Amino acid sequence: MHLPESIEQCIRQEAAKGATLNCYIYDTTPMQQKIKHLSSIMPQGVEIFYAMKANPHPVFLQTALASGVEGIEIASLGEAQKAVDAGFAPNRLIYTGPGKSVEELRWCVQHGIRTVHIESLTEAYRLHQICCDEDKCQDVLLRINANFDIHEAQTTFSGGSKKFGVDEEKLDEVLPHILNLEHLNFRGLHVYAASGVLKFQELLKNCELVFQMVQKIEQDYAGVRCDIIDFGGGFGVDYLETGDDFEPQAWADGLAALIVDYGVQERHFELELGRYLAADSGFFCTEILDIKDSRGKKQVICAGGINHFRRPAALGINHPMTIVWMNRPKLHVYQEQVRHERVYFGGPLCTGADKLANDVPIEAADVGDIAVFGLAGAYGLSMSNQAFLSHPKPKELIVSSCD
């Protein structure tokens, strides 16, 4: 893994303070560049939202704001508040996710968020009730669990039995209710196939399917128009360093062609991107506290584990990583070291699940060195089990953010 100089410098400055090093380091320049690049290549009508679940740190929200995203995709009231605190007006928020509470929906209606993405008939009625109480109307999208999945994706959100959205086969049962609820304004569909997709063709198949649904709805329901079409997130990043990156330009070109084929110009096409925007703007850096040889394999124990960086264990993959050598003096002459071998990295937690990486080829590592995990800007700290064993929260250091 290539480690930017600014990150290594920050690690060395932090290490020089003397305390055990365990932190995230963020440089959101890549995020800014990606948002600007995507905005410049997308067909007309495509609007980019930052899915803040990837990283809710204010610097990511500020970077999204300054780089010109349309708004923020939120999935809780806590996220709504963070987005507003970062400077996003409520009418730039779109709210997705199953299980929205009465309090959360009421906040949306009271503050006039842009759209609530309805995940079930019950949710539609709950929202409608709140709208009646508040004497307000709310724009909504209907989220569909399409009868389509992307097998190679890291996580799928469509296909099979899912907690997300309404099954495609039930669209005609649910949509008439929504159209009849007079305080809900039906604006279109949300169909999100999968997360972590590297093949742009797979995500384009989802877009085509959505356009077919839109066509059918507009044929079957007189006067109904799907003005907003939300494809969710899903652009992947190359965790395995295969060189097989997601190709946004090819995706954009494919979408432009589909828009023409299906005659759906002059609509809003929403993307809610998390991982693709945030992943390479963050590094998890944790000090090696111990190295043991256990039955022929080195166990490298770091200051932070799945309490601070759970994603590799949760997804069963290794993130790209490197070691920053600190040349610390040995504590005793028998102290183990790693030299040109494949090793296991774990944290300090009392569970075998506390794995940061396994079978990683390492040139050299010693106690006191810093293990650095890349592509940790997305779903890093936000997805971790911070409460387990009550270790202090890792610092989040910022070396650079956008203007």
Ligand SMILES: Cc1ncc(COP(=O)(O)O)c(C=O)c1O
């Ligand atoms: C509704 C919704 N939108 C967007 C995203 C962001 O997905 P990604 O990080 O793959 O772009 C997620 C991720 O779980 C999601 O659930």
